[in-house]
Amino acid sequence: MFLGIVTLLGLSIVALAVALGIVLWRDAGEAISRFGLFRFLAGTSWNPVSGEFGAWPFLLGTLLTSVGALALSFFPALGLAILSAEYAPRWLAAIIDYIVDLLAAVPSVVIGLWGILVLAPHVRDHVYMPVWNWAAVNAPAQLGWLGNPTGYGLVTATVVLALMIVPYTTALARDAIRLVPSEQREAAWGLGATRWEVLRLAVLPYARGGISAGAVLSFGRALGETMAVAMLIGNSHRLPLTLFGPATTMPSVIVNEVREAVESLHLSSLMAVGFWLFLISLAVNLAAAWVQRRMLVGSAGA
Amino acid sequence: MTDLPAQERIRLETRKLSVDYGNNRGVRDVSLEFKDRRVTALIGPSGCGKTTFLRALNRMHDLNRNARVTGSAHLDGADIYAPGVDPVLIRRRIGMVFQKPTPFPTMSIFDNVVAGLKLVGIRDRSRLDEVAERSLRQAALWDEVSDRLGSPAARLSGGQQQRLSIARALAVEPDVLLMDEPTSSLDPQSTKRIEDLLQVLKNDVTIIIVTHNMQQAARISDVTAFFLNGDVIEAGSTDLMFTNPQDSRTEEYVTGRFG
Amino acid sequence: MNLARRYIRDRIVLAGIVLASLVVLVPLLIVIWYVISQGVSALNVDFFTRDLGSPTRAQLGQPTGLAQAILGTVFIDVTALLLALPVGIGAGIMMAEYREHPLNGLVRTLNDTMNGMPAILKGMLIFAIVVKPSGTFSGFAGALALFVVMLPIIARATEGALTMVPWSIREAGLALGLPRWRVILATVIPVARPGLVTGALIAFARAAGEAAPLLLTSLGNNFLPRNPWNPLEYLTRAADTLPQRIYSLAVSPYRDWHAMGWAAGIVLIGLVIVVFFIGRLLTRRRE
Numbered sequence: 001m002f003l004g005i006v007t008l009l010g011l012s013i014v015a016l017a018v019a020l021g022i023v024l025w026r027d028a029g030e031a032i033s034r035f036g037l038f039r040f041l042a043g044t045s046w047n048p049v050s051g052e053f054g055a056w057p058f059l060l061g062t063l064l065t066s067v068g069a070l071a072l073s074f075f076p077a078l079g080l081a082i083l084s085a086e087y088a089p090r091w092l093a094a095i096i097d098y099i100v101d102l103l104a105a106v107p108s109v110v111i112g113l114w115g116i117l118v119l120a121p122h123v124r125d126h127v128y129m130p131v132w133n134w135a136a137v138n139a140p141a142q143l144g145w146l147g148n149p150t151g152y153g154l155v156t157a158t159v160v161l162a163l164m165i166v167p168y169t170t171a172l173a174r175d176a177i178r179l180v181p182s183e184q185r186e187a188a189w190g191l192g193a194t195r196w197e198v199l200r201l202a203v204l205p206y207a208r209g210g211i212s213a214g215a216v217l218s219f220g221r222a223l224g225e226t227m228a229v230a231m232l233i234g235n236s237h238r239l240p241l242t243l244f245g246p247a248t249t250m251p252s253v254i255v256n257e258v259r260e261a262v263e264s265l266h267l268s269s270l271m272a273v274g275f276w277l278f279l280i281s282l283a284v285n286l287a288a289a290w291v292q293r294r295m296l297v298g299s300a301g302a
Numbered sequence: 303m304t305d306l307p308a309q310e311r312i313r314l315e316t317r318k319l320s321v322d323y324g325n326n327r328g329v330r331d332v333s334l335e336f337k338d339r340r341v342t343a344l345i346g347p348s349g350c351g352k353t354t355f356l357r358a359l360n361r362m363h364d365l366n367r368n369a370r371v372t373g374s375a376h377l378d379g380a381d382i383y384a385p386g387v388d389p390v391l392i393r394r395r396i397g398m399v400f401q402k403p404t405p406f407p408t409m410s411i412f413d414n415v416v417a418g419l420k421l422v423g424i425r426d427r428s429r430l431d432e433v434a435e436r437s438l439r440q441a442a443l444w445d446e447v448s449d450r451l452g453s454p455a456a457r458l459s460g461g462q463q464q465r466l467s468i469a470r471a472l473a474v475e476p477d478v479l480l481m482d483e484p485t486s487s488l489d490p491q492s493t494k495r496i497e498d499l500l501q502v503l504k505n506d507v508t509i510i511i512v513t514h515n516m517q518q519a520a521r522i523s524d525v526t527a528f529f530l531n532g533d534v535i536e537a538g539s540t541d542l543m544f545t546n547p548q549d550s551r552t553e554e555y556v557t558g559r560f561g
Numbered sequence: 562m563n564l565a566r567r568y569i570r571d572r573i574v575l576a577g578i579v580l581a582s583l584v585v586l587v588p589l590l591i592v593i594w595y596v597i598s599q600g601v602s603a604l605n606v607d608f609f610t611r612d613l614g615s616p617t618r619a620q621l622g623q624p625t626g627l628a629q630a631i632l633g634t635v636f637i638d639v640t641a642l643l644l645a646l647p648v649g650i651g652a653g654i655m656m657a658e659y660r661e662h663p664l665n666g667l668v669r670t671l672n673d674t675m676n677g678m679p680a681i682l683k684g685m686l687i688f689a690i691v692v693k694p695s696g697t698f699s700g701f702a703g704a705l706a707l708f709v710v711m712l713p714i715i716a717r718a719t720e721g722a723l724t725m726v727p728w729s730i731r732e733a734g735l736a737l738g739l740p741r742w743r744v745i746l747a748t749v750i751p752v753a754r755p756g757l758v759t760g761a762l763i764a765f766a767r768a769a770g771e772a773a774p775l776l777l778t779s780l781g782n783n784f785l786p787r788n789p790w791n792p793l794e795y796l797t798r799a800a801d802t803l804p805q806r807i808y809s810l811a812v813s814p815y816r817d818w819h820a821m822g823w824a825a826g827i828v829l830i831g832l833v834i835v836v837f838f839i840g841r842l843l844t845r846r847r848e
Binding site for chain 3: 163
């Protein structure tokens, strides 16, 4: 009886996961039957007025921001992990860990608030506009790909996103580094290695499973990050082919347009975007688990 | 084992070396000599300080914030604890093999052996190959792995991994090799192989080996030092110590009455 | 000997690591500094007691606040927690205590998957099965969306806490002849209780900060309901919550609303941080 209850409750999770996929698929039905699942993803124009819906600009925006964010955040995040796990005395490591957890705890929408009201105007005035003005005079041919320097666009969103996903890499990397057996370090010290060489030789390779899993996890978070990105990315339906100019991601188009979507094809297309986001997140999640298993260094061996 | 001949060169010598952990004394005022081309065994019951003493010889206690080393240890006459002496340099001249075999598991056999060389910047492939072969032969491992130097070190057996660790330590051509119970986690065959190679190896390297196995000490060492509660009770020719110990505590230990 | 060069490289690496860390830590402190300094002036009594109303109210200088968002957050989030706790703890028990069950692996895998799913998709699920068919945005739909967010977190925390309870406790209970379910409820759960509480707090803090699922389900409301202390008023129609309201205020063109956005940021960060760190403290004390 008890077993029955808890099993039911456990299965509710299964039910929710399955329902998520099924409901998104079902509600995306109109768009999928109209455009085809893959052609929908490849379609480059999204026009609620004309009824033409293609998600490619959003997929591109999502991939560019997420890959960019991972690239920007990986070394700082790893640096924080190494600092906390290897170099810092215990009291300092505790403070660093607290601050990293604090970063993870700040709601995305608050970071977005700061981004809209402080960061974007600031980078527009002190970074984008000067570069744009310089280019307008000295290299006008470059203006095309530089784009419109409003402050809200791919670069701003990517930088903020990078900041937000740091804690995920740091936490897993830090734990993995702490788990490296002391004999491995001692073996490196015994060979006459310096501090950094011990890290390079014995610690980081041993911890690579956790470090990689952290990176994949961060990437997964970046893909689904909605609020701060939606507030900073400019939200244009055009392909994100410029550096400073506006773009859109899959989560941001959903949050911007679902409430307004009156027409059923429009809504169905948004659901289709959601379905694709679901598939991609699923794949990345599974990849994270696989990466960690594959790269785990243990007695069973690399 | 032979008697100690006169006029042998002293490679490593400690003078009143002590190690404290906070308020606990690890070892107290140890003054020992380690002569060239000899195997010296450090024996004693658990907790007697033999490993603590061993680790002081290559300044491994530098890594421990709570440990304090006093006294001196002279390698070819120069105190390794003198101010300004770089422990990293010392550890190249005094190598160490640990109780658990510790190959770097993400690297191949070859990369493991030459790891120490690459640290110093030696990149020349032919030189690395040469040293790898020499070290693996010295560690009695070459015949078993020469055809698969590129395969992962993690796939070797325990005994092979330990010989790999020995080869890795030997590759940088240390003057002294410290060994902390190197065979205690191995099976009897592997143990014998390592004991055999030590007999040949001692002609190239001065060896100091900590062992809790008295029979091993009797088999392989020329000189033995007996530790108890942080002090050296007796030290001298292995033959004499086991057949005619001077101190009653030594006699009790080597006859197995305690420990 | 290039030892000197190796030491220089050591120094450079350390400097790089410290620099990289500052690149992360300093912006965070800047964000928090801005939120506090910009928002503190708007944190007055009106903020907590009045509702927002239309933009003109703020522009005309009339008293305005975010009481509807604060109350909405409390009622909706607590409702979600009340729904998520039994289901999450039950699922966690199933995952931890009934390992032999053929579906155990499936539940765990899908729980991890749901934990990694973006919150907006969870909002879309509730939008599709509750909001659209019923034609109304409601606080209850918002609570359901947050329930989906909290559930996998609580389930995983419960499973973790139960797994940490030593086997000997179960053995003792079983040896006394107690049926398995009694052993779990009477001996294992009490020992794991701090971990369960921590899990609930962390799930609450996470969900309290989510805006995207709420934008699709509870939508938002500028006004306090007729009876501001009745939860049903929030659950049965479109309701305001702090995270969703911060978004709306931030993207609006009104400077006064921006000021209130900062203030709401203080309240939200404060709420999340307090809850999160109480949870941390409990874990710390247990160790």
